[in-house]
Amino acid sequence: MQRLYPLPAGPTTAAESYGVARPSGPQGRPWIATCMISSIDGSTVLAGVSGGLSSSADRDVLLTLRLIADMVIVGAGTVRSESYGKPTKAGQRIGVVSNTGNVDTSTSLFTSGAGFLILPENAPPTSVESVRAGIDEVDLAAAVRALPGRPRFVHAEGGPSLNGTLASADLIDEINLTTSPQVIGGSGPRLMSNAPDLMQPFRLVHLLEDNGFIFSRYVRQSTGIA
Numbered sequence: 001m002q003r004l005y006p007l008p009a010g011p012t013t014a015a016e017s018y019g020v021a022r023p024s025g026p027q028g029r030p031w032i033a034t035c036m037i038s039s040i041d042g043s044t045v046l047a048g049v050s051g052g053l054s055s056s057a058d059r060d061v062l063l064t065l066r067l068i069a070d071m072v073i074v075g076a077g078t079v080r081s082e083s084y085g086k087p088t089k090a091g092q093r094i095g096v097v098s099n100t101g102n103v104d105t106s107t108s109l110f111t112s113g114a115g116f117l118i119l120p121e122n123a124p125p126t127s128v129e130s131v132r133a134g135i136d137e138v139d140l141a142a143a144v145r146a147l148p149g150r151p152r153f154v155h156a157e158g159g160p161s162l163n164g165t166l167a168s169a170d171l172i173d174e175i176n177l178t179t180s181p182q183v184i185g186g187s188g189p190r191l192m193s194n195a196p197d198l199m200q201p202f203r204l205v206h207l208l209e210d211n212g213f214i215f216s217r218y219v220r221q222s223t224g225i226a
């Protein structure tokens with residue numbers, strides 16, 4: 001993996017470039033980072049999943065971010081399509097955001113005790129540990145303040161619908177974007193779906209390259225964090 005920016009350019013690793021300390025998020029909430037991969041033409045899926053866009057270096061970046069994160073949150077749509085299992089980091093919790101609770105809780109994600117649900121207050125009762133915020137749909141700003149164990153660094157793993165709602169609530173502090181050197185075509189979603197018009201400036205922190213894949217890391221400018 002090569003660092004292209006900041007200069008000087010030179011070899012780096014996912015651990016060196018992504019394993020940096022994060023501050024607390026604004027107003028005492030956790031720092032929230034997303035990690036997504038997109039094709040050159042902006043699709044985040046190939047045949048309904050992201051795996052066909054990825055590479056070993058991309059998986060390394062994702063694993064590095066998971067390892068340093070205190071907690072993972074992910075949309076129910078991604079859990080349903082990407083077969084989420086239990087995390088490799090012992091003790092890590094994964095919060096699954098759902099408005100309906102329509103998630104298979106018999107998978108190892110939940111039977112291991114790692115998974116919990118993030119639901120609206122009026123979602124149907126469930127035997128799985130739940131954080132509840134909002135009526136009819138999850139109020140993410142309230143939910144992230146109520147996460148168990150008060151995590152400092154939350155890794156948000158998509159998908160596009162969850163990203164769109166997080167961005168709409170100005171809850172994304174960092175975007176880690178891998179650009180896969182492929183044109184996919186089709187009508188796959190962009191990084192964020194269903195967000196209203198937003199004008200949120202982000203600052204480029206680094207740009208890496210490996211085997212034609214480009215790895216960019218952006219931080220929300222209003223956080224004032226380097």
Ligand SMILES: NC(=O)c1ccc[n+]([C@@H]2O[C@H](COP(=O)([O-])OP(=O)(O)OC[C@H]3O[C@@H](n4cnc5c(N)ncnc54)[C@H](OP(=O)(O)O)[C@@H]3O)[C@@H](O)[C@H]2O)c1
Nearest residue numbers: 036037044049075076077078098099100158159161162165
């Ligand atoms: N390229 C990548 O890096 C990447 C990363 C992740 C996912 N993906 C792909 O993205 C696709 C899934 O994305 P998606 O957009 O359909 O689903 P998603 O964002 O993973 O999940 C959306 C679901 O989250 C729940 N939800 C609850 N509150 C919400 C809120 N306030 N805002 C948004 N969602 C809320 C709803 O679940 P309920 O329906 O249960 O109520 C909603 O249907 C899959 O094809 C996956 O492979 C790609």
